[in-house]
Amino acid sequence: MRAPRWLTSHRRWLAICLAAAIVVWPLGYFWASSLLPSSYSVTDMGYPDYGGGSRGGDQQGEMAGMAGMHRMPGMPSTPEMSSVSRSVETLTVGTDRPADVLVTLTARKQVFTLAGGRSVDGYTLNGTSPGPEIRALQGQLLEVRLINESVPDGITVHWHGLDVPNADDGVAGVTQNSVPVGGEFVYRFLLSQAGTYWYHSHQVSHEQVVGGLLGALVISPAAPAAAAADPGAVVDEIALAHIYDGRRTINGRDDDVPIQAPPGARVRVRIINTDNGAMLAWVAGAPFTLVAVDGTDLNEPGRLTDRAVQVTAGGRADLEIVQPADGSIVRVVLGGSNSLLLGSGGAPAGPVPAVGAAPEILDPLSYGAPAPLGLNPDAPDRSFDYSIGRRPGFVGGVPGLWWTINGHLFPDVPMFVVADGDVVRMRISNDSGEVHPMHLHGHHAVVVSRNGVPATGSPWWVDSLTVADGESYDIAFRADNPGIWMDHCHNLPHATQGLVAHLMYEGVTEPFLVGADTGNQPE
Amino acid sequence: MRSTYRVLAYLIAAEVVIQASAIAYAVFGLTKYIDDGAVVDKATQETGETFEGVVGFIVHGINGSTVIPAIALVLLVVSFFARIPGGVRWAGALVALVVLQVTLGMFAHGLPLLGALHGINALAVFAVAVVAGRRARSGPMRAASTTSTADRAVV
Numbered sequence: 277m278r279a280p281r282w283l284t285s286h287r288r289w290l291a292i293c294l295a296a297a298i299v300v301w302p303l304g305y306f307w308a309s310s311l312l313p314s315s316y317s318v319t320d321m322g323y324p325d326y327g328g329g330s331r332g333g334d335q336q337g338e339m340a341g342m343a344g345m346h347r348m349p350g351m352p353s354t355p356e357m358s359s360v361s362r363s364v365e366t367l368t369v370g371t372d373r374p375a376d377v378l379v380t381l382t383a384r385k386q387v388f389t390l391a392g393g394r395s396v397d398g399y400t401l402n403g404t405s406p407g408p409e410i411r412a413l414q415g416q417l418l419e420v421r422l423i424n425e426s427v428p429d430g431i432t433v434h435w436h437g438l439d440v441p442n443a444d445d446g447v448a449g450v451t452q453n454s455v456p457v458g459g460e461f462v463y464r465f466l467l468s469q470a471g472t473y474w475y476h477s478h479q480v481s482h483e484q485v486v487g488g489l490l491g492a493l494v495i496s497p498a499a500p501a502a503a504a505a506d507p508g509a510v511v512d513e514i515a516l517a518h519i520y521d522g523r524r525t526i527n528g529r530d531d532d533v534p535i536q537a538p539p540g541a542r543v544r545v546r547i548i549n550t551d552n553g554a555m556l557a558w559v560a561g562a563p564f565t566l567v568a569v570d571g572t573d574l575n576e577p578g579r580l581t582d583r584a585v586q587v588t589a590g591g592r593a594d595l596e597i598v599q600p601a602d603g604s605i606v607r608v609v610l611g612g613s614n615s616l617l618l619g620s621g622g623a624p625a626g627p628v629p630a631v632g633a634a635p636e637i638l639d640p641l642s643y644g645a646p647a648p649l650g651l652n653p654d655a656p657d658r659s660f661d662y663s664i665g666r667r668p669g670f671v672g673g674v675p676g677l678w679w680t681i682n683g684h685l686f687p688d689v690p691m692f693v694v695a696d697g698d699v700v701r702m703r704i705s706n707d708s709g710e711v712h713p714m715h716l717h718g719h720h721a722v723v724v725s726r727n728g729v730p731a732t733g734s735p736w737w738v739d740s741l742t743v744a745d746g747e748s749y750d751i752a753f754r755a756d757n758p759g760i761w762m763d764h765c766h767n768l769p770h771a772t773q774g775l776v777a778h779l780m781y782e783g784v785t786e787p788f789l790v791g792a793d794t795g796n797q798p799e
Numbered sequence: 800m801r802s803t804y805r806v807l808a809y810l811i812a813a814e815v816v817i818q819a820s821a822i823a824y825a826v827f828g829l830t831k832y833i834d835d836g837a838v839v840d841k842a843t844q845e846t847g848e849t850f851e852g853v854v855g856f857i858v859h860g861i862n863g864s865t866v867i868p869a870i871a872l873v874l875l876v877v878s879f880f881a882r883i884p885g886g887v888r889w890a891g892a893l894v895a896l897v898v899l900q901v902t903l904g905m906f907a908h909g910l911p912l913l914g915a916l917h918g919i920n921a922l923a924v925f926a927v928a929v930v931a932g933r934r935a936r937s938g939p940m941r942a943a944s945t946t947s948t949a950d951r952a953v954v
Contacts, residue, residue, distance in 0.1 A: 292879055299876065486846070519842060522849030553841030589842065613838035677864050709905050711841070745909060767845055 310670035312687065314793035318450055318760065318778050319786040325682075325690035327658030329698060330782070361783045364451055367442035367759050369465050375419030377412045382423045383431050383477075383489060391528030396520045398487030399427060399477075406516050406528055406550075407475070407491030414470040414498045420463045422455060430454030430795055431489065433463065434478035436590060437571050437739045438493070439718050440465040442759025442784075447717065448479035449788050449796025450760055450778070455479075456795065470497045471571025472546040472592040474516065480797050482768035490550050492516045495571075511535065511543040511618075517587075517610055518550045526614045532607075537618040539603045545595045545616060549587040552767040554713065554742050556637065558584040559597060560629035561606040568594035569640065572720060575734040576645035583638040589713035590766035591740035605629065641726055644734025653724045653752035656701035660692050662763070664743070664775065666708040671774045679708055679765075679775040686774025692763065694755040695782045704741070705748035712770060715740045716779065717761040721753035740766055755779075760786055762798070771799040801935050804881040804890075807874040808932035811893065814867050815925040821855040821862070828852015863904055871897040874931075881935065889931040896924045 381401045388400050401407030412418055424431050432454055434446035444463045448454040455461045476490035492514045513535055515526050526533050537543045544567065549555045563579045570591055587593045597606055597618060604626045605619040612631060665680040681689040694700055701724070704714055716739060723736040726749050743749055758781040765775035776799060790796045832850035833839065843849055871894045878890035900920050907914035 295879070296876065517842070519846045519849075522843065522846055522853075523837070524843060549842065551842035552845035553843070555840055555842045589845070611838060611840045611842060613840075613843075675865065675869070709908055769845075 307670045307673055307675075310685070311673045313791055315789045315791040316687075317786045317789055319691065319780060321687040321778070322684065322689040322691055324693050325660060326693050327656075327660040327700065329658040329693075330695060331693075361785050362758070363785050363787050364442050364760055365787055367784070368444065369417070369441050371417070371466075373417060375464065376416035377410070377418045378421075379408070379410055379418070380421045380423065381407060381433065381491075382425050384426045385428065385487075386426070388488075390520060390525060390530075392525060392530040394520070394523070394525075394530060396488065398520065399484055399489040401489065401491060404528070405488030405490070405520075406518060407489070409491065409514060410475070410493045412467050412493075412495055414467055414495050416467050418463075418465060418467055421460060422463065423460045424455045424457050426457055427484070427489070428457060429480045429484070429797070430456045430459075431477050431484065432461070432479045432798075433475050434481075434717075435463070435465070435473060435475050435493065436715075437471070437473040437592065437720075438465070438467075438469060439720065439757050442718065442757065442761070445717055445759070445761070446475075446478050447762055448798045449790030449794060450762060450786070450798060451788070453788060453794075454796050467495045469571055470495045471568055471573070472514075472548060472594055473571055474548045474550060474592070476550065478762075478798050480799075482772050482799060485550065485768055486519075486552075488518070488520065490516075490518065492546075492548055494546060511537045511541050512546070513543065513616065514546045514548065515608070515610060515616055516548045516550060517555055517614070524551075524611055524613045526610055526616065530614075532615045532617050535616050535618045536620060537599045537606075538620045539599050539601050541599045543597045543599060543606075543618055545597070545608050547585075547587050547593045547595065547610065549589055549591055551589055552713075552769065553589050554711070555587045555589075555611040556584040556609075556634050557587055557593060557595065557611070558609050558635055559595065559606060560609060560632055561604060562597050562600055564608075565596045566593060566638065566640075566643065567596045568592070569736060570720065570739045572735075572737040574640075574644045574736070575647040577643060577734060580638060582635045584634045584636065586637050586742060588738075588740040588742040588766075590715050591713070591738070591742075602626075607631070609634075640733060640736045641723065641729065641731050642733045643736075646732065647735050649722055649735055649752075651699045651722075651752060651754050653699070653701055653722070653750070655699065656752060657698035658692075658694055658700045658755075660690070660700065660702045662690075662692075662702055662704045662714070662777065664704070664706045664708045664712055664765075666710075676773075679770060679773055681775070681777055686776065689774075689777045692777065692779045693782060694779060696755060696758050698755040699752065700755050701750060701752045703748060703750050704743050706743045706745055709745055711742060711744045711767075712775065713740055713742050713766040714763070715766040716753070716763045718757045718759060718779075719753045719755070719761070721751040724750040724752050726750075755781065758784055760784055764799075768799065800877060800881040801883060804874065804877050804883055804886060805932050805935035807870055807877060808890075808893070808928050808935065811867060811870055811874065811897075812925050812928035812932065814862060814870065815921055815928065818859055818862055818867075818921065821858040823855070824852045825855030825859065826852075828855065864901060868897050868901060883935050886931070886934060889927060889934060893924065893927050893931060896920060896927055900924055 387397045432446040432448045444465045445451040473493040477484035563581045607629045608616040669685050671678045720737045761779040764771045828851045875890040878887045903917040
């Protein structure tokens with residue numbers, strides 16, 4: 277086939293240049309428009325999504341003008357809102373009463389030795405990683421003084437799962453500035469929720485959390501009924517799972533952790549998954565009960581045998597085991613790699629149960645018995661979609677296959693706007709090809725349905741929810757904690773890849789900035 | 800332009816070799832890791848630096864999702880300038896096969912059997928890349944003399 281004559285003439289070059297321009301110009305445009313300002317407010321990101329609710333008067337015009345952040349690079353956010361507007365900084369505990377529990381956390385970047393003896397180059401709090409276990413009672417006021425001794429990128433502490441006042445949420449560039457070397461920051465909040473929680477840095481978190489800047493936080497009921505009746509019969513253990521240098525540890529140990537538990541004792545194992553992916557937990561040698569998820573007790577949970585519990589990345593699961601009367605050993609398997617061995621005395625009584633294969637995964641959607649939710653998910657004030665996808669494009673000038681939220685690439689993502697007191701319903705759907713553990717700050721949401729199948733079990737309140745590829749969850753929560761809250765994937769590298777949105781209350785202003793020039797990099 | 804076309808086409812063939820090598824390294828590293836008593840679950844998988852060979856997964860992923868598609872697109876652009884008989888069509892075929900390959904790779908995470916096709920299609924990418932490179936191998940005169948038969952084969 278001979279080339280047509282016109283192709284051999286100068287018109288050929290014209291056509292080629294035109295074709296190249298048609299390809300290159302949009303590519304250049306998309307590249308340029310994906311570049312992030314060196315400093316910006318998260319409230320200037322993307323576009324507002326009011327979820328069918330009020331548009332908050334003047335705020336509407338203000339927000340609409342901000343749509344498409346690339347049009348206003350580097351502008352600090354100073355929206356002129358109505359007289360009710362409050363800065364994030366003012367959203368504190370609101371009491372000067374002295375703290376009941378005082379903790380000082382000193383952060384260092386260093387080589388350290390795990391409890392199990394392995395040496396790790398990472399981050400410590402008070403010289404250890406995991407950091408100190410913080411235990412307190414419900415209703416107490418906790419005050420934590422965070423000191424950065426030697427973490428060059430700066431640090432913060434986020435109280436994962438605790439619905440603290442916004443100013444204490446510990447997200448760099450959103451609720452505070454990161455604490456530089458030599459600096460400090462004081463967190464003060466009331467411990468209103470009993471349960472299992474954890475804390476971790478939310479500055480360069482994909483590195484600092486992986487490197488060990490984290491710890492467990494457990495709040496016990498002020499007067500635990502069962503313990504009061506028979507305190508000797510209750511064993512309460514934290515099992516914080518964290519992978520250091522590719523190997524899972526439980527409370528810093530590589531090997532199985534022996535736990536003293538006499539025959540007949542009720543053992544509560546508080547499992548905390550601090551890693552970037554889900555972990556299965558199951559029990560060999562005795563039945564067990566899943567008594568709490570993400571710090572919230574389940575209603576009338578049933579006894580389980582041959583079931584595994586999936587602990588979401590960032591999530592918690594409390595298992596209760598009644599020790600066999602014959603004194604035999606019970607194995608609580610965590611991820612198949614590590615175990616707690618529950619037994620009494622120095623000498624093992626009988627054989628240690630094998631790890632075995634992971635049994636079928638428990639579906640919390642139909643586990644336990646229903647109970648009042650305290651809100652009506654069928655009459656929400658706002659309804660949002662948080663639809664996760666993936667497509668080629670540019671984020672921060674870098675080409676790649678990036679996560680999308682409602683079809684948009686970071687930072688052109690929705691800002692979910694709510695008003696104080698709203699009942700909010702959100703559909704989180706995932707067609708991105710990978711699983712995403714979604715974490716909403718400052719609130720607990722109840723699972724209403726999955727893939728259209730309504731929840732029929734105990735109210736399943738979560739702060740961290742595994743949304744597998746092809747799944748769709750309807751969740752509901754009451755917007756009762758004003759502020760600006762991250763709503764992001766807790767597979768932390770995914771957050772750096774743009775799977776981050778925010779929930780913003782009407783009338784709340786953002787004094788902090790993120791970006792390369794600000795020292796604040798929450799992901 | 801002709802040599803650019805040739806280099807890019809062979810580069811894609813070389814990338815297929817790297818892809819095969821990387822994924823084999825990773826899989827053997829993974830099985831050794833498990834043989835040594837370690838356990839892989841979602842949490843460990845998402846941690847990255849777990850075992851010798853894990854870099855193979857990372858290389859395979861970045862190469863396959865970004866680098867190879869980019870080279871294929873550049874090859875397609877270059878093919879319009881290179882005046883290689885059938886060069887545009889071979890470059891276009893290569894782009895199509897690479898798109899198919901990336902798609903298979905993505906969806907195989909949900910349907911592992913697609914991974915088998917992913918492995919077979921890799922050989923198609925390799926073969927077409929080599930053919931495209933060979934077409935740009937020699938001078939214009941000789942290439943022109945082979946044009947008619949090759950084009951018939953394509954059409």
